[in-house]
Amino acid sequence: MSARSQDVGILEAAKNVLKDTRAVWRVFTKTIYFLFRGKREKGEIARQMFHVGNESLFFMCITMAFIGAIITFQTGLQSKKLLPDFSLMGATYLKLLVRDLAASVGALPLATRVGAGIAAEIGSMVVTDQVDALRMCAADPIDYLVVPRFVACVIMGTVILIIGGFVAYGSGMLVAVVSFDVNPHTFNNFMYLNLGDVAMGFLKCVVYGAAIAIVSAQRGLATFGGSEGVGWATTEAVVGSCFAIIVLNLIISTVGYFLVPGVGPL
Amino acid sequence: MLPPLIRLENIHKGFGTPILEGVDVDVPESCIYALIGMGAVGKSVLLKIVAGLIEPEQGKVFIHGEDITVMNHLELAEVRKKIGMLFQNYALFDKNVYENIAFPLRRLFDLSEEEIQERVAERLERVALPGTEERIPQSMSGGQKKRIGVARATIAKPPIVLYDEPTAGLDPVTSQKIYDLVREEQRATGATVMVISSDVAGVLTIADRVGMLHAGKLVFDGTADEAKTSTLPEVRQFVHGLLEGPL
Amino acid sequence: MSAAPAKTPRWLLLPAKLGTFIMLMAKQVGGLSILAGKVLRRLTPGQIDRHELFRNMNRMGVRSVPIIAATAAFTGGIMVIQAAPFVEQVQATSFIGWAATFTTIRELGPLLIGLIFNGRVGANNTAELGTMMVTDQIDALRALAIDPIAYLVVPRCLAMVSMMVLLCVIGDAVAIGGAMLTADMLLDIDPRVFWASAMERLEPWDFWVGLVKSGLFGIMIALTSCYYGLQTRGGAPGVGRSVNASVVAAAAGIFIMDYLSTFILD
Numbered sequence: 001m002s003a004r005s006q007d008v009g010i011l012e013a014a015k016n017v018l019k020d021t022r023a024v025w026r027v028f029t030k031t032i033y034f035l036f037r038g039k040r041e042k043g044e045i046a047r048q049m050f051h052v053g054n055e056s057l058f059f060m061c062i063t064m065a066f067i068g069a070i071i072t073f074q075t076g077l078q079s080k081k082l083l084p085d086f087s088l089m090g091a092t093y094l095k096l097l098v099r100d101l102a103a104s105v106g107a108l109p110l111a112t113r114v115g116a117g118i119a120a121e122i123g124s125m126v127v128t129d130q131v132d133a134l135r136m137c138a139a140d141p142i143d144y145l146v147v148p149r150f151v152a153c154v155i156m157g158t159v160i161l162i163i164g165g166f167v168a169y170g171s172g173m174l175v176a177v178v179s180f181d182v183n184p185h186t187f188n189n190f191m192y193l194n195l196g197d198v199a200m201g202f203l204k205c206v207v208y209g210a211a212i213a214i215v216s217a218q219r220g221l222a223t224f225g226g227s228e229g230v231g232w233a234t235t236e237a238v239v240g241s242c243f244a245i246i247v248l249n250l251i252i253s254t255v256g257y258f259l260v261p262g263v264g265p266l
Numbered sequence: 267m268l269p270p271l272i273r274l275e276n277i278h279k280g281f282g283t284p285i286l287e288g289v290d291v292d293v294p295e296s297c298i299y300a301l302i303g304m305g306a307v308g309k310s311v312l313l314k315i316v317a318g319l320i321e322p323e324q325g326k327v328f329i330h331g332e333d334i335t336v337m338n339h340l341e342l343a344e345v346r347k348k349i350g351m352l353f354q355n356y357a358l359f360d361k362n363v364y365e366n367i368a369f370p371l372r373r374l375f376d377l378s379e380e381e382i383q384e385r386v387a388e389r390l391e392r393v394a395l396p397g398t399e400e401r402i403p404q405s406m407s408g409g410q411k412k413r414i415g416v417a418r419a420t421i422a423k424p425p426i427v428l429y430d431e432p433t434a435g436l437d438p439v440t441s442q443k444i445y446d447l448v449r450e451e452q453r454a455t456g457a458t459v460m461v462i463s464s465d466v467a468g469v470l471t472i473a474d475r476v477g478m479l480h481a482g483k484l485v486f487d488g489t490a491d492e493a494k495t496s497t498l499p500e501v502r503q504f505v506h507g508l509l510e511g512p513l
Numbered sequence: 514m515s516a517a518p519a520k521t522p523r524w525l526l527l528p529a530k531l532g533t534f535i536m537l538m539a540k541q542v543g544g545l546s547i548l549a550g551k552v553l554r555r556l557t558p559g560q561i562d563r564h565e566l567f568r569n570m571n572r573m574g575v576r577s578v579p580i581i582a583a584t585a586a587f588t589g590g591i592m593v594i595q596a597a598p599f600v601e602q603v604q605a606t607s608f609i610g611w612a613a614t615f616t617t618i619r620e621l622g623p624l625l626i627g628l629i630f631n632g633r634v635g636a637n638n639t640a641e642l643g644t645m646m647v648t649d650q651i652d653a654l655r656a657l658a659i660d661p662i663a664y665l666v667v668p669r670c671l672a673m674v675s676m677m678v679l680l681c682v683i684g685d686a687v688a689i690g691g692a693m694l695t696a697d698m699l700l701d702i703d704p705r706v707f708w709a710s711a712m713e714r715l716e717p718w719d720f721w722v723g724l725v726k727s728g729l730f731g732i733m734i735a736l737t738s739c740y741y742g743l744q745t746r747g748g749a750p751g752v753g754r755s756v757n758a759s760v761v762a763a764a765a766g767i768f769i770m771d772y773l774s775t776f777i778l779d
Contacts, residue, residue, distance in 0.1 A: 013579050030339075039373065059765065066772040073775055074620055092599065100595055105621075108628050112764045116636075120753045129357035132319050136351040137418070138373040140343055230753040231640025238632030238760055243580065246587045246625070253594045257699070 020240070027218040028210075030142045031150050038143035048152035053160065056113045060164045063109040064102075068168030071101065072175040086180055090187030093172055099197040099256075102165030103204035104249045107212070110157060110164075111241035115216035118149055119237030122220025123230040131221070141221060150213040157209030158202070165201075196260040204252055211244040271295040271330060271458045272316060272426065278324035285311055286322070287482035293475070298452055298459045300473035300490070302466055302504065307479045309462045310354060313428050316460065317351055318342045329426070347374060350419035354430040354462075356403070356411040363390075363406075363414055364399035370422045389417040393447060409440045416444070420451055427451070429461045433468060441465060445472050466505055470494065478504065541762060544744070545736050548662075552670050552736075555663045565668035573634045573669075574676030578683060580633070581626055585617075585684035588625055589691030592617050597700055609702060610710030613692045618685050618715070618723045624771060626684050627730035630677055631763045635738040638669060639759040642742025643752040651743070666743075670735035677731030681724055722778050729770050737763040 072093060079086060122145055125131050131141045176182040216237035223233040272293040279286045285308040293299045301309050314320040315327060318334050327334045334345055350370070358366050367386045371377055377385075390396050393413035403411050412432060419427055429448060433441035449472040452459045463469035470476065476493040478486040478501055486493065486501045493505055503511030555561075592613040600609045642665065645651050654661045689711065696702040741759035745751050 059761065062765065063768050066768045070620065070772055070775050074616065078615065096595065100591075104591075108625070109764055109768070112628065112632060113761055116757050116760050120757050124750060124753060129353045129355055130359055132314070132317075133351070133353055133357035133359070135319060135343075136317060136346055136349060137370040138343070138347050138422075139369070140339070228640060228644050228752065231636065231643070231756040234753065234756045234760065235633055235636035235640070238636065239580065239629055242625075242629055242632060243584065246584055246591070250587050250591050250594075253591055254699070257594050257597060 023222065024215055024218045024240075024244075027142065027146065027221070028214045030140075031146050031214060031217075034140065034143040034147050035150070038140070038147055041144065041148070044148040045151050048148045049156045051117075052114055052149075052152045052156040055117060056110055056160055057163070059113050060106065060110060060160050061167050064106055064164035064168040065171040067101075067105055068097075068171035069175045071168075072172035073179060076176065076180045080180075086176070086182045087186055088189070088192075089176055089180070089182060090173070091189035091192045093176075093187075094169065094190065095192040095197055097165055097169055097172075098193060098201045100201065100204070100249070100253065102168060103161050103201055103208055104245065106161045106164040106168075107157075107204075107208035107245045108242055110160060110208075111212045111216075111245060112238050114153060114157070115212045115237045115241040116234045118153075118213065118216040119220040119223075119233045120230060122146075122217060123223035123233040126221060126223040127226055127229060142217075146213070146217040146221075149217060150210065153213035154206055154209040157212065158205040161205045161208070196256075200252070200256045200260055204249070207248055207252065208245050211248055212241045215240040215244050269331060270328075272460070273328040274312070274316065274325065275328070276325040277312065277315060277322045277327070279308070279311055279315065279320065279322045284482060286315075286479075289325075289479070289482070289484050291477055291484060291487070293458060293460060295458050296452070296456045297474045298449065298461065298472055300469045300476045301460060301462045301479065302464070302469065302476060303479035304504070305464065308482065309479055310430055312479070313351075313430055313460060313462055317349055317428055318346060347422075348424050349426045349428060350422065350424040351428045352412070352415045352419045352430060352432055354434065356408075356415045358403040358411060358414060358418075362399065363395075363401050363403060366403065366414060367417045367421055370418060374422050385421060386417075389421050392451075393417045394443070409436050409444075412436065412444060413447075416447060416451075420455075423455055423457075425455075425457055427457050427459045429459065429463075431462055431464065433463060433465050438468075441468050442471075445469065448472060466507070470505070541740075545740050548666070548740050548743075549736055551662050552667055555660070555667050560663050560667070561671070562664055562668055565664065566671060569669050569672035570676055573638075573672050574679055577630060577633060577676070577680060580629060581680045581684050582687045584625055584629055585622065585687040586691035586694075588617055588621055589613065589688035589693075590695035592621070592688075593692045593695040594699065606700075606702060607706065607710045608714075609696055609700070610692075610707040610712075611714035613696065614689050614711045615715060615719065617688045617692070619719050619726075620723075620771075620775075622684050622688055623681055623723050623726040623730060624767070626680055626727060627677070627734065627767045628764060630673075630680065630730075631734045631738075631767065632760060634673060634676075635734040635763050636756050636760045638673075638735075638738040639742040639745075639756045640752060642739060643745035643755045646743060646745040647748050647751055661743075666739045669739060670732075673735040673738075674728055674731035677727045677734070678724055681727035685720065685723060722774075725778065726771065726774050729774055730767050733766040733770050734763045737766055 072089070075093065076086070076089065079089065122131070125145070134141050134144055173184060173187050176187050177184055219233045219237040219240060223229045225232070270292040272291070274289060274291040277286050277289040278284070289312065291312070301312065303309055311320060315322050318327070322335065325335070329345055332345065334342060337345065359369065364386055367389055368382050371382050371385060386399065387396070390398060393416055395410060395413055403414060406414070416432065432444050432448060436444065445468050448459065448461060451457070461469055461473065470490050470493065473490045476486065476488060476490050477484050480500050486496060486498055488496070493501060496502060496505070499512050502508065593609065596609060596612040600606055600612060651661050654664065693704045693707050696707050697704050738759050741755045741762065745755040747754070
C-alpha cells in the first residue's frame with residue numbers, strides 16, 4: 001500500500017501521465033500489429049463479443065434510460081425559464097445525443113463495467129504467472145489476450161452505445177411528454193440532424209471502445225503485487241479509461257467543430 | 267569443447283534492494299544444471315532472466331550464442347519457442363487438462379487434431395496421469411498439477427527446459443518420481459535443463475552440475491559430486507542441512 | 514456430491530432470473546441500509562478517530578485533485594464546443610457563458626467527478642477493506658476490542674463525503690475556467706463577456722444543487738465501497754470480485770441518485 005500512496009507533486013504527476021500515455025500507446029501499436037499479423041484463436045473474438053455484450057447490455061440500458069431522463073428534464077426546466085418554447089426540444093436533443101452524448105456519456109458506465117472486467121481478468125492472470133506461461137508457450141499476451149478483447153470492445157461497444165442512445169432517446173421523449181406536455185410527434189424532429197452528426201457519433205463510439213479496451217488491458221498487464229494489485233489495476237483501468245474518453249472527446253470534438261459541419265442538411 | 271548453450275554474464279538485478287549482484291553461469295548442452303540456495307535468494311529471478319521474462323539491469327544472457335538482452339519482443343518470442351518452462355505455482359490456464367497441454371502445440375505447429383490427441387495422450391502416460399484429458403486442473407492435487415505443468419513444458423520437445431521448484435510442497439515419494447521424470451525426459455531428448463530446487467538431496471540425485479546462489483553471487487559452480495564433498499562453508503551447510511554455518 | 518437439482522420448467526426461466534435478480538438487489542439495498550444505520554449511530558464526535566479521519570481525507574481528497582481538475586477543465590472545454598453550433602445558429606453569443614457552464618455545474622460535473630471518484634477512491638477503498646477481511650485483520654481488531662465500523666468505516670465515509678463536496682467545488686471552478694479558455698481560444702469570445710453571461714443567468718441554487726448531488730454521490734460511494742469491502746470472501750480472487758462489484762454497484766447507484774435528486778431538487 002505504502003509504495004502507491006506516495007505524495008506526488010505536480011511535476012511528478014505530469015511525468016507519470018506521460019509515462020502512462022507512452023505505455024498505453026505501446027500496447028496500442030502492438031495490438032494493431034498482432035491484429036493483422038497474429039494468430040487467431042478459433043471463436044475467441046466471438047466469445048469476447050458475447051461476454052462484453054452480455055455483461056453490459058442490461059447495465060447500460062438502465063443507465064442510459066436515467067441519463068436520457070435527466071438530461072431532458074434539466075434542459076426542459078431551463079428552457080422554461082428562458083424561452084418557454086418546447087417545439088425544438090426534441091430536435092436539439094436528438095442532435096446532441098447522436099453527435100456526442102450517447103457516445104461520450106454512455107462510454108463512462110461502459111468503461112466502468114467492461115474496463116474493470118478486462119483489467120481484473122488479465123490482472124489475475126498476471127499475478128498467477130499465467131501471462132508468463134503464455135509467453136513460454138509461444139503465445140504473445142497481447143496477441144492472445146488483448147486483440148480479441150480489443151475487437152470485441154470496438155464492435156460490441158459501438159453496438160451497445162448505439163442501443164444506449166436509442167434508450168436515452170426513448171426515455172427523453174417520455175420525460176418530455178410526461179413532464180412538459182410535449183407532443184411526441186413534435187419531439188420526434190430530425191430537422192437539426194445531419195450526416196456529419198451521425199459520422200461524429202459513430203466515430204466516437206468506435207474510438208471510445210478502442211480506448212476502453214487498450215487502457216484497461218494495459219493496466220491489467222501492468223499488474224503487480226498479488227491480489228491487492230488486481231484491485232489497483234481495476235481501479236486504474238476505470239479511471240484511466242474515463243480520463244482517456246474525456247481527453248479523446250475534447251480532441252474529436254475540436255476537430256469535428258472545425259471540419260464537420262454542425263449545421264446543415266441531413 | 268562446445269560453447270555453453272546457456273550463458274549468463276555478470277547479471278545484476280534488484281527490486282528496490284539488490285538481489286543478483288554479478289552472477290555468471292555457464293550451462294553446457296544436454297546438461298542438467300541444478301540451481302540451489304536459500305529461500306528468496308534470487309533463483310526464480312535468475313531462471314526468469316534465462317527465459318527472457320525479466321530483463322537484467324546489467325549483464326548479458328546468451329542462448330545458443332545469441333544475446334537475448336538486446337532483442338526486441340518479436341525476436342525474443344522466437345527464442346522462447348525453444349524453451350519450455352514449469353512454473354513454481356503451475357500457472358495452468360483456465361481450461362481442461364487436454365487444452366492446457368495441447369496449447370503449445372497449437373501455437374507452434376499446424377497439426378491435425380488426431381496428431382495433437384496422440385501427443386497429449388503420450389505426455390499424460392509419461393507423467394503417470396493417463397486418461398485425465400477432460401478434467402479441470404483446479405480439481406486436482408498439487409502433485410498432479412505439477413505433472414501437468416511438466417507435460418505442457420515438454421510436449422513441444424524444446425531443446426531447453428526450465429523447472430522452477432518442480433517438487434515444492436510434494437511428499438518425498440512423489441518428489442522422487444518427478445525428479446526421475448525430469449531425468450528420463452532429458453535423457454530421451456538430450457535437452458539442456460535447469461532445475462531450481464530447495465530439496466537438495468533429491469535434486470542432487472539427477473543433477474550433472476550444481477550452482478549455489480548466496481548473497482547475490484554464485485558461491486559454487488561445479489559437478490554434483492563436487493557439491494557433495496565441497497569444503498566451502500555455505501555449500502557444506504546447505505547440502506547437508508546443517509544448522510550452524512554462514513547461512 | 515449432491516443430487517442434481519430439479520430442472521426449472523422453461524416458461525419459468527425468465528421470471529426465475531428476474532426473481533433472483535430482485536432478491537439480489539434487495540439484499541444489497543438492505544445490507545447498505547444496515548451499514549448506513551451503523552455508521553449514523555457512531556457519528557458522535559467522541560467516537561471518531563481523528564487521525565484516521567484526516568489521513569483518509571488527505572489520501573482520498575487531496576490526491577484526487579489533479580485528475581479531477583484535469584477532468585473538469587476538459588469537460589468545461591467540451592461543453593463550450595458542443596454548445597457552439599447552437600449558439601452560432603441562434604446568434605446568441607451572450608448565452609454561451611451560461612449555456613456551457615450550466616449543465617457542467619448542475620449535472621455533468623458532479624456526475625463525472627462521482628464516477629472518477631468511485632473508480633479511484635471507491636475501488637481502492639473496497640480493495641483495502643477486502644484485503645483486511647481476507648487476511649483476518651478485521652477479526653483481529655475485534656479481538657482487540659476495537660469496533661471496526663467506528664475505527665475504519667466511519668472515518669472513511671466522512672472523508673469520502675466531505676472530499677466529494679470539496680472536489681465538486683474545485684471542479685466547478687476549474688470547469689468554468691476551462692470553458693472560458695476554450696471559448697476565448699476557439700470562438701474568440703472575451704472571457705469577461707463569458708463571465709458576465711454566466712453570472713447573469715446562473716443562480717446560487719444551481720451551485721447548491723451540484724454540491725448536494727456530489728454529497729449524495731459521496732454517501733453512495735462510501736457506503737457501497739465499505740459494504741462490498743467488508744463482504745469480501747474467498748482470498749485473493751475474492752478481493753478482485755468485490756472491487757469489480759463495488760465499482761459497478763456504486764456507478765449504478767450514482768445514476769439512480771442523480772435521477773432521484775434531479776426530480777426532487779426542482
